[in-house]
Amino acid sequence: MAEGVTLLTGAGGFIGAHLVRRLLDEGGDVHAIVRPSTELGRLSPFAERLTIHRIDLSDRLEIRRCIRGIAPRRVFHLAAETRLPPQPDFAAARASHAIYLQPALNLLQPLAELPRPPEVVVRAGTIAEYGRAALPYREDARAVPSTPYGAGMLATTEAIAMLAPRLPFPVVTARLALCYGPGQAPSFLIPALIDACLSRQPMTIRRPADRRDLIHVDDAVDALLQIARQASGRDVPDCVNICSGDAPTMEEVACRIEAMTGCPENFLPRAEPEDAPVELCSSPDLAAGVLGWRRRIELDEGLARTIAGEQLMCTKAG
Missing domain, CATH: 3.90.25.10 (UDP-galactose 4-epimerase, domain 1)
Incomplete structure (x- = not known):
């Protein structure tokens, strides 16, 4: 893994807390951005070994100030609201911009402006992006989301893909199955x-x-770490399924x-x-071929x- 600071968003969540534990066990310098309202119960066993920044990702000025002070070498963007109402409507479609896309852009822009940008940003995507696409879902298939959550996350994936040529680091979206x-x-x-x-x-x-499609959280964390290891060499596609098949x-x-x-x-x-x-x-085939990763559990x-x-x-x- 890269030396230096690792930054996480969503560290107080289910997957984020498991990833924080692994990073700390590896001896890393870990910083976490969490919303001011986030309960830190999952992080309490190792809070003293972790630097926590209580910032809302909608606050562009605070995010920029924080990132300039940290200058992370790798970033895991796990913050995302997963419990939206499942039924599509116009209000949910409008809200998805503020819930998913804007926070991602608020994070990526100051990272790209750093004198020494990070080596990689690994983002947690979701199987829900595929929706009504043909089974099994493959990364090169046309995604047809059927929920506000899936549509918002897909819109963010596509916006990042549009910006990729202008970014000085790779951004890899791990489309996670249900953890x-x-x-x-x-x-x-x-x-x-x-x-x-x-x-x-x-x-x-x-x-x-x-x-x-279900995967244990330890397998998901293994995959996120493996992506970070390999993506710094830019030999990982910008989107990869992390799933059982x-x-x-x-x-x-x-x-x-x-x-x-x-x-x-x-x-x-x-x-x-x-x-x-x-x-x-x-389908787990791309992850197996490119990352050498498959579900262990x-x-x-x-x-x-x-x-x-x-x-x-x-x-x-x-």
């Missing part, structure tokens, strides 16, 4: 299912036939969680939605690690 693992917010499906089974308080699985149904995931937590079969009620199932599944192992992590947290809380 899971210890410490994820209970509003996401897998931690919600685990919590329901551990507490023996069943919740309804509303779309059991939907298929999702598999898409189990949520019914299958629920069955595994029930068995691993000692719950009876069908402990979690399944609903029967009226509309057709939705599948999200990307299979779903059963990843779920077992996540359940163990949740049990440990429950024990500490008790």
